[in-house]
Amino acid sequence: MRAVTIRDQQLVIEEHPDPVPGKGEVLVRVHAAGLNGADMHQRRGLYPAPPGWPQDIPGMELAGEVAALGDAAERFRVGDRVMAIVGGGAQAELAVVHERLLMPVPETLDWPAAGGLPEVFTTAHDALFTQAGLRSGEHLLVHGGAGGVGTAAIQLARATGARATATVRREELRDGVHELGAHAIAPEGCAEHGPFDVILELVGAPNLPEDMQALATGGRISVIGVSAGAKAEVNLLALMGKRARVQGSTLRARPLEDKALIARRVEHEVLPLFESGALRVPIAATFPLDEAAAAYERFEAGGKLGKIVLLVQ
Amino acid sequence: MRAVTIRDQQLVIEEHPDPVPGKGEVLVRVHAAGLNGADMHQRRGLYPAPPGWPQDIPGMELAGEVAALGDAAERFRVGDRVMAIVGGGAQAELAVVHERLLMPVPETLDWPAAGGLPEVFTTAHDALFTQAGLRSGEHLLVHGGAGGVGTAAIQLARATGARATATVRREELRDGVHELGAHAIAPEGCAEHGPFDVILELVGAPNLPEDMQALATGGRISVIGVSAGAKAEVNLLALMGKRARVQGSTLRARPLEDKALIARRVEHEVLPLFESGALRVPIAATFPLDEAAAAYERFEAGGKLGKIVLLVQ
Numbered sequence: 001m002r003a004v005t006i007r008d009q010q011l012v013i014e015e016h017p018d019p020v021p022g023k024g025e026v027l028v029r030v031h032a033a034g035l036n037g038a039d040m041h042q043r044r045g046l047y048p049a050p051p052g053w054p055q056d057i058p059g060m061e062l063a064g065e066v067a068a069l070g071d072a073a074e075r076f077r078v079g080d081r082v083m084a085i086v087g088g089g090a091q092a093e094l095a096v097v098h099e100r101l102l103m104p105v106p107e108t109l110d111w112p113a114a115g116g117l118p119e120v121f122t123t124a125h126d127a128l129f130t131q132a133g134l135r136s137g138e139h140l141l142v143h144g145g146a147g148g149v150g151t152a153a154i155q156l157a158r159a160t161g162a163r164a165t166a167t168v169r170r171e172e173l174r175d176g177v178h179e180l181g182a183h184a185i186a187p188e189g190c191a192e193h194g195p196f197d198v199i200l201e202l203v204g205a206p207n208l209p210e211d212m213q214a215l216a217t218g219g220r221i222s223v224i225g226v227s228a229g230a231k232a233e234v235n236l237l238a239l240m241g242k243r244a245r246v247q248g249s250t251l252r253a254r255p256l257e258d259k260a261l262i263a264r265r266v267e268h269e270v271l272p273l274f275e276s277g278a279l280r281v282p283i284a285a286t287f288p289l290d291e292a293a294a295a296y297e298r299f300e301a302g303g304k305l306g307k308i309v310l311l312v313q
Numbered sequence: 314m315r316a317v318t319i320r321d322q323q324l325v326i327e328e329h330p331d332p333v334p335g336k337g338e339v340l341v342r343v344h345a346a347g348l349n350g351a352d353m354h355q356r357r358g359l360y361p362a363p364p365g366w367p368q369d370i371p372g373m374e375l376a377g378e379v380a381a382l383g384d385a386a387e388r389f390r391v392g393d394r395v396m397a398i399v400g401g402g403a404q405a406e407l408a409v410v411h412e413r414l415l416m417p418v419p420e421t422l423d424w425p426a427a428g429g430l431p432e433v434f435t436t437a438h439d440a441l442f443t444q445a446g447l448r449s450g451e452h453l454l455v456h457g458g459a460g461g462v463g464t465a466a467i468q469l470a471r472a473t474g475a476r477a478t479a480t481v482r483r484e485e486l487r488d489g490v491h492e493l494g495a496h497a498i499a500p501e502g503c504a505e506h507g508p509f510d511v512i513l514e515l516v517g518a519p520n521l522p523e524d525m526q527a528l529a530t531g532g533r534i535s536v537i538g539v540s541a542g543a544k545a546e547v548n549l550l551a552l553m554g555k556r557a558r559v560q561g562s563t564l565r566a567r568p569l570e571d572k573a574l575i576a577r578r579v580e581h582e583v584l585p586l587f588e589s590g591a592l593r594v595p596i597a598a599t600f601p602l603d604e605a606a607a608a609y610e611r612f613e614a615g616g617k618l619g620k621i622v623l624l625v626q
Contacts, residue, residue, distance in 0.1 A: 131556075204549055223549045230550035236517055236536045237543035239561030243444075246559045248552030 003057045003092030004292040006043055011293045016057065019096040021070030026099050028082060030064040032115025033090040035299045035308045036148065037225070038252065043296065049088030050253060059090025063105055063114030073099045081105035085118045085251060085259065091292060091310055100260035103267050106274045113281040116307035120148035122266050123224060123251055124156055127200060131249050132220040136161030138197035141190065141214065143207055145182055146173040148307045149224065151282045153200050154182040159278040165193050176305040190214060198222060205229035212238050223248040282306025316370045316405030317605040319356055324606045329370065332409040334383030339412050341395060343377040345428025346403040348612045348621040349461065350538065351565065356609065362401030363566060372403025373565070376418055376427030386412045394418035398431045398564065398572065404605060404623055413573035416580050419587045426594040429620035433461035435579050436537060436564055437469055440513060444562050445533040449474030451510035454503065454527065456520055458495055459486040461620045462537065464595045466513050467495040472591040478506050489618040503527060511535060518542035525551050536561040595619025
C-alpha cells in the first residue's frame with residue numbers, strides 16, 4: 001500500500017507492506033483522513049505515535065470501507081462505512097483498527113466529512129461534556145472558533161441548548177463562525193462578553209489570567225491545547241472565590257478501553273445529531289494523498305474555517 | 314447577651330441586644346463555638362462577614378439548644394440540640410440561624426465536639442466528595458493533616474474506603490495524625506509517596522508544582538486554603554497529559570440555598586458516621602467565652618491536633 005511517510009521531517013509517499021488485521025481488528029480501505037495540529041508536531045519529531053501504532057505514517061483519524069476482518073471481529077461486515085480516531089497511520093491506503101474503536105459513518109455524510117469528523121468532534125465532545133459538564137442554558141467561550149475543534153465545539157454547544165461565544169483572530173472568518181451559531185468576537189477584551197460557564201482553551205498559558213476574569217461562579221476552564229505556551233499563572237484565591245476549576249485533557253495517550261468508551265459515547269450522543277442535520281463538518285480544503293505536503297502547508301498557514309482532509313482513493 | 318466582639322482588631326466581651334428570630338429562623342442558645350482560620354483574618358479586618366450576618370461578632374460555627382422559634386420555623390422544637398455553619402456571630406450566648414442551615418447534633422457528641430464539627434467536616438466533605446469526587450480505593454494526600462480540616466478529611470477518606478497520606482510539619486503531631494488513619498509524612502518530598510488521586514491543598518501556591526508531579530492520571534487538586542500564597546504556576550501540558558484538574562472552593566460566600574443543600578448532604582452522608590463511631594472531632598483545647606483572646610492566640614500559635622473550641626455556657 002501507499003502511505004504518507006515521515007522521512008527526516010519531510011513528507012513523502014512510499015510503498016509499505018499491507019497491514020494485516022489481528023484478533024478483534026478490522027482492515028480499513030481508507031477514503032479520507034483529516035489533518036490535525038498534532039500531525040504538525042509529529043512531523044517535526046515532537047509528538048511520536050503511541051506504542052503499537054505505525055511510527056512513520058502520520059494520521060490520527062480516518063474514514064473508509066471495511067476491507068477484511070481479523071479473527072473474532074464481529075461488529076462490522078466487509079463493505080461497511082466506518083471511521084475512527086487512531087494512534088497513527090491514518091494517512092495511508094490501508095489501516096488496521098480495533099473494531100471497538102470504529103464508529104459507523106452516518107448515511108448523510110460524504111467521505112471528506114467522515115474523514116474530518118472523528119478527531120475534532122470527539123475532542124470537543126469529551127472536553128465540553130465529559131470533562132467540563134456543559135449544560136443547556138450555560139454560556140461557552142471557545143478560544144479559536146474557526147479551527148477544527150472550535151467549529152465542532154460551537155455546533156455541539158448550540159445543538160445541546162448552550163450559548164456559544166467564539167474568539168476568531170481573522171476578521172474575514174467571523175461571518176463563517178457566526179453562521180455555525182456563535183457570537184464571533186476578537187480575542188482582545190473577550191472577558192467583556194462573559195461571564196462564561198465553560199471556557200474551551202486551545203491557545204494556552206497567555207490566556208489564563210483573562211480566562212479567570214471571564215469565568216462565572218462555578219465555571220470550568222478546559223485546556224486542550226497550549227500552542228502559545230504551557231506555564232500558566234493561576235490565581236488560586238480567585239479560583240476558590242468562583243468555586244472554579246482548570247482542567248486539561250488529551251485523547252491520544254489513553255488506553256484502548258478508554259478510547260473505546262469514548263467512541264461509544266460519540267456514537268450515542270453525537271452521531272444522531274449528524275443524522276438530524278443539527279451538526280455538519282466544515283471542510284476548508286481537500287487534497288489528494290499525493291499532495292500531502294501541500295495539505296500540511298495549507299494547515300500550517302492558518303486562516304481556514306474547518307478541516308483540511310486528505311482524499312486517499 | 315454577651316458576645317466576643319471585634320474592636321480595632323482586638324477581641325473584647327461586650328453586651329449586645331438579644332437577637333430575635335424572623336420567619337423560618339431559630340434562636341439558638343449557644344453552648345460551643347469552634348475557631349477557624351477565617352476568624353483570624355476577620356479579626357484583622359481582611360475577611361468581613363457576608364451581608365445579613367453580625368459584622369462585629371466573629372464565629373462561623375456553633376452548637377447549642379433551640380431557645381425560641383420564629384414564624385413558620387418547624388424543623389426543630391425548643392430544647393433540641395442543633396449545630397450549624399453561620400456567616401458570623403457564633404461566638405455569642407445567642408445566635409439566630411435559618412432552620413434550613415441547622416443540623417441535629419448526634420447523641421454521641423458532647424458540646425465541644427458538636428461546636429467544632431460543622432465547619433471542618435462540611436468543608437472537607439464538600440471538597441473531597443462534591444468537588445473532587447473522591448472514591449473508594451483512591452489515594453488522598455492532605456496537606457496539613459493535623460489541622461481541623463485535615464483531621465476531618467483523613468477520617469472521611471478512611472471511612473469511605475479511600476487511603477490517606479497526610480503531610481504534618483511538626484514531627485510531634487505525626488503519631489496523632491497516624492492514629493486518625495493516615496500515613497503521616499514530612500511535607501518535603503511528598504511526591505515520592507504518590508501518585509495521589511486527590512490532593513487537598515490548604516497551603517497554596519508554593520505547593521502546586523510538586524502537587525502536579527505527585528498527581529495520578531485523572532487526579533484532582535482541590536484548593537481550599539492559600540495561607541502561603543495565591544499566585545500559582547500551573548504546567549498546562551502536564552495537566553493535559555494527566556487529564557487532571559485544579560479546582561478551588563469556599564463555603565462562606567455561597568447563597569442560602571447552596572448552604573442549606575450542603576447541610577442536608579452532611580446530615581445524610583456524614584452524621585451517620587459519627588453515630589456509628591467511625592468519625593470523631595479531635596479537640597486540641599477548649600476555652601471559656603471570656604478567654605476568647607487566649608483561644609485565638611492558641612489557634613495562631615499552631616502546633617495543635619484538631620480544633621480549638623470556645624465553651625459559651
